[in-house]
Amino acid sequence: MVDETKSQKPRVGVYICHCGTNIAGSIDIKELQDFAQTIPNVVLADEYQYMCSTPGQKKIEDAIKEHGLTGIVVAACSPRLHEPTFRTASKEGGLNPFRFEMANIREQNSWVHMHDRQGATDKAKDALKMAVAKASLLEDLFPKSVPVEHSAMVVGAGVGGIQAALDLASSGIKTYLIEKAPTIGGRMSQLDKTFPTLDCSQCILTPKMVDVGRHPNIELMTYTEVEKVEGYIGNFDITLRKKARGVLTPTEAETRGIVGGGCNGCGDCEQVCPVIKPNPFEMGMAPRKAIYIYHPQVVPLIYTVDFDSCVKCGLCVEACGEKKAIDLEQEDEFVTVKVGTAVLAVGYELFPVEKKTEWGYKRYDNVITSLEFERLICASGPTGGKVIRPSDGETPKKIGFVLCAGSRDNTGIGKPYCSRFCCMYSLKHAHQLHEKIPGSQSYLFYMDIRSFGKMYEEFYYRIQDEGAKFIRGRVAKIEEDPITKNPHVLTEDTLLGQPVDIELDMVVLASAVQPTEETNHVRHLFGVSQSMDGWLLEAHPKLNPCGTTTAGVFLAGVCQGPKDIPDTVAQAEGAAAAASIPIHVGEVELEPYFAMCIEEKCAGCGMCVNLCPYSALDLVEKNGRTVMQVTEAKCKGCGTCGGFCPGGAIWMQHFATPQIVAQIDAFLLGGEQ
Amino acid sequence: MAKAKGYSDENLSVRLADRYYRTEDASPDFLKNVEKIGMTIAHMCYQCGTCTGSCPSAPRSSYRIRKFVRRAVLGLENDALTDPDLWLCTTCYSCTDRCPRDIAPTDIIMAMRNLAFKREIVPRNFLNTVQFIYKTGHGVPNNDVNRAARVRLGLEAEPETTAKYAEFIPGIQKILDHYGLKDKADEILAEGQ
Structure with missing residues (x-):
């Protein structure tokens, strides 16, 4: 069949999709169809309401047999959506x-030229004749299958990473869970309670942390960072x-031959260490030593030396004694592991809210952030x-909670997005305050209360019923009484239309x-893109929220966007399921x-070898000559080498020079060769 | 309305008049004009109140800048331009500094004042200021108390402005004449006499 179609004169079938009115609303389908019939090599030009529907696809299938087509062009939406369908x-x-x-002719045409019917139709003609020019020269290609390593990696061991790792491991996949901090648990382990159920955060998280530590398929590597990533899916x-x-x-x-030794988490070393530093787990509000654990429930229960502050006095080594667990001369080690897929769950941090100077964080003692409040309570x-x-x-x-502290801010200082969980945890904070301090009063300064989740609106109702005061106004300024150190919150109660100055004992900023x-x-x-606001970019915001544009790399948790x-x-469960599919199938097809x-x-000049970003090219001896050789599985088809090769010796499959030149000719010369 | 509601008592009619906001009350070009003159994105306001909360005038007056922005968005031209509060902004720009939507509410007020002036709605003291500027180059000219204070502080009695260099006053007058500001001010003030 390959030879047969190659020797034939190209016979292209063109199909124009209305996409309801998405395309037909702004492009003259009839005119486009008539035009298509005049393009060289086109033997058939058809149109249909929805080409992606079963009858639409059937049209293509039937016409190939009936008309002996050698190429198909569908003018419709983005290939990101329906290329696989067709x-x-x-x-x-x-x-x-x-x-x-x-x-x-949809994303790049009808949707952006909605008010210019003739312009859009003309542009669609250009797109169509270029596609036909390429389709006339397309060749048969055969995807390669590569085996997939039966293991996965999860980067980041907060609740998202933990869940993804547990799911992957429980489905029988060897999983490496990587965490840069000395313990797993992430942000969730810093929280006191969770909304709206008021579960103790640690109590519901630690069982999972323990599971991770014990799971036979999980290799937990804390205090470890990813250094280099090579290879491709599988x-x-x-x-x-x-x-x-x-x-x-x-x-x-x-x-090392120390039987019965190693760290057992006894803490003798910590007691003798003379160096005191702020503990980041407690948001710097409690001390830790130079040899430390974050908190008593850490997994794994292994102490860590902070070599930036350790003075190497050796007291800890003495205290550790026969266990010989401490090695003050230890150096970083590198290990390379092979995995089939990876899940990124690298989490978030608080926006440095002191940048919004009007709220006085870090200038006023009694203005704190929500994470500091979590640790305090x-x-x-x-x-x-x-x-x-x-x-x-x-x-x-009297405590005030300032919502949208840096969120929904288009000034360039704060963040333009909604941070999504601040409304709810501030409601929770108000509840905890009422519960812990009798006679206390909470004030929530808000623009909108976004209680969107299951049982969230009910939670809002409950906190309002408990007596929390809601003041609808974004806080304009906080001033501190220099003597009492009481913060004054200045805002407008927009519902009364009256400026308010409320003297409080403490203010909690729900930082973005x-x-x-x-x-x-x-x-x-990992070769993952980011969206405008810096969060990692999913493959599709609705239909592929866990995937990325890099095959085999998936996303979980806040690193993809606040949640x-x-x-x-x-x-995380979605990402784990998606990441396990290629592993369970055992092989993937590469385009x-x-x-x-x-x-x-x-000519064997080798210039392409150094240019290749994926190290896919090598020089080899063949028949007494030096020539370049491609490792197909490593090649991503980026075209860097093909564009550069001075001798035109590199053929980019599916994006070959004659195919691209034909497209340019079609555009500039109207299809004449 | 099918039937007009009426009261025999005129005062009662005014007191109980229906005060719905209706779309036909809106002037469609008002927002456009305000945005053009003020060079700011008034329509992006989400009514958070940061502006009024920042306003040094608001706690001491009935001036609510947020309401003026709202009137701009809804096209309530008459409401905005005839409200005497329009003239209570001190143009300190605190609201512009802090607006999370990066709007310049101060410039919205300035634009509205421009439009009000075109309709000859402007308080007399503002017009007096125009006359002062025309005469002396200063909205608040130097005075004896101020001069004495300056001398006490070891400064010259007159600052480095038209107060000291009166030869530049004609230049300022030329600018005001070009826009007809002084004549208009004189005219409105004379009418009120």
């Missing part, structure tokens, strides 16, 4: 699926940096759950969230868009 239809009709070409080679934590696990100790926090004013340690009776500092680095390693715990867990070397033309 490829399948072409295949069903007996044509190689790669002889199908799509002309995008065969990622990921190099990890195991940062020197200065403390050996019992297993590590055993490999948490029984295992720095004050044992006693809420106190930072300025004098007194119990605050933003991607972590490392997110950008991680995304570059609360239920949404994070749901997405056959790789470069090919035309050996007769290749």
Whole structure:
């Protein structure tokens, strides 16, 4: 069949989709169809309401057989949506699926030229004749299958990463769970209670943390960062940096011949350490030593030396004694693991709300962030759950909660998006305040209360019933009484239309969230795009929210966009399911868009080898000559080498020079050769 | 309305008049004009109240800048331009500094004042200020109390402005004449006599 179609004069079938009125509303379908019939090589030009429907696809299948078509062009939506549909239809009709070409006349035409019917129609004609020009020259291609490594990696061990790792591991896949901090748990482990059920956050998270630590299929690597990512779906080679934590696990100790040694989490070392630093887990509100754990429930229960502050006095080594768990000379180690797919769950951090100077965070003692409030009200926090004013340690009776502190802000200082969970946790904070401090009064300064989830609106009702005061106005300014250190909140009660000045004991800023500092680095390693606001970009916001444009890499949790715990867990389970599919299938088809070397033309100069971003090219000896050779599985078909090759010796399959030149000719010369 | 509601008592009619906001009350070009003159995106306001909360005038008056922005968005031209509160903005720009939608509410007020002036709606003290500027180059000219204070602080009695260099006053007058501001001010003030 290959030879048969190659020798034939091209016979292209053109199909124009109305997409209801999405396309037909702005483009003259009849005019376009009439035009299509005049394009060289077109033997058939048809139109249909919805080409992606079963009858639409059937048209293609039937015509291929009936008219002996060698190429198919569908003028419709973006190939991102329906290219696979029409490829399948072409295949069903007996044509190689790669002889199908799509002309995008919706996203790039009818939707953006809604008010210019003739202009849009003319543009559609251009798109169509270019697609026909390419379809006339398309060749049969055959996708390659590659085996998929039976393992996966999850980067980030907050609740999202933990859930994804548990799901992957429980479906029988060896899973590497990577966490840069010394313990797993992430942001959720810092929270006191969760809305709207008021579950204790640690109580519902620690069972999962323990499961992770014990799961036979999970290899947990804390205090570890991703250093390098090579390869492609099914065969990622990921190099990890195991940062020197200065403390050996019992297993590590055993490999060094110290039987029965290693860290057992007794804490003797911590007691003798003379260096005191703020504990980031407690938002800096409690001390830790240079050898530390974040909190008593850490997983794994292994101490960590902060080598930036350790003075290497050796007291801890002495205290550790026979266990010989501490090695102050330890250095970073690198390990490379092979995985089939990866899930990124790298989380978020708080927007530095001190940038909004009008609220005085870091200038006024009694203005704190919501995460600091979480630690203050948490029984295992720095004050044992006693809420106190930072300025004098007194119990605050009147607390204001400032919502949208940096969210929904288009000034360029804050974040333009809604951070999505601040409304709900501020309601929860108000509840906790009423519960813990009798006679206390909460004030919530809000623009809109976004209680969108299951049982969330009911929670709002409940907190209002408890006596929380809601003032509809965004806080304009906070001023501090220099003597009492009481913050005054200045805003307008927009419902009364009256400016208000409320003197409070303490103010909690529901700070916006933003991607972590490392997110950008991680995304570059894995080749994942970001959206305008810095969150990692999903493959499709509605239909592929867990995937990315890089095959085999998936997203879970807030790193893809602000979301609360239920949404994070749901997405993590989705990402785990999606990441497990190629692994369970055992092989993936790669699009056959790789470069090919035309050996007769290749001079063996090797310039392409260094240019290739994927290290897919090598120089080899063949028949006494040096020529370039492509490792097809590594090649992503980016075209860097093909565009550069001075001898024109590189053939980019499906994007070959003659095919592209024909498209340009069609556009500039109207199809004349 | 099919039937007009009436009361025999005129005062009662005014007091109980229906005060619905109706779309036909809106002037369709008002928002466009305000945005053009003020060079700001008034229609992006989400009524958070940061402007009024920032306003030093609001706690001391009935001036609510947020309401003026709302009137701009809804095209309530008469409401906005005939409200004497329009002239209570001190143009301190606190609202513009803090507006989370990056709108310049101060410039919305300035635009409305421009439009009001075209309809000769303007308080007399503003017109007096115009006359002062025309005469001295200052809205608030130097005075003896101020001069004494300056001397006490070791400064020259007159600042480095038209107060000291009166030869520049004709230039200022030329600008005001070009826009007919002084004549208009004189005219309106004379009418009120």
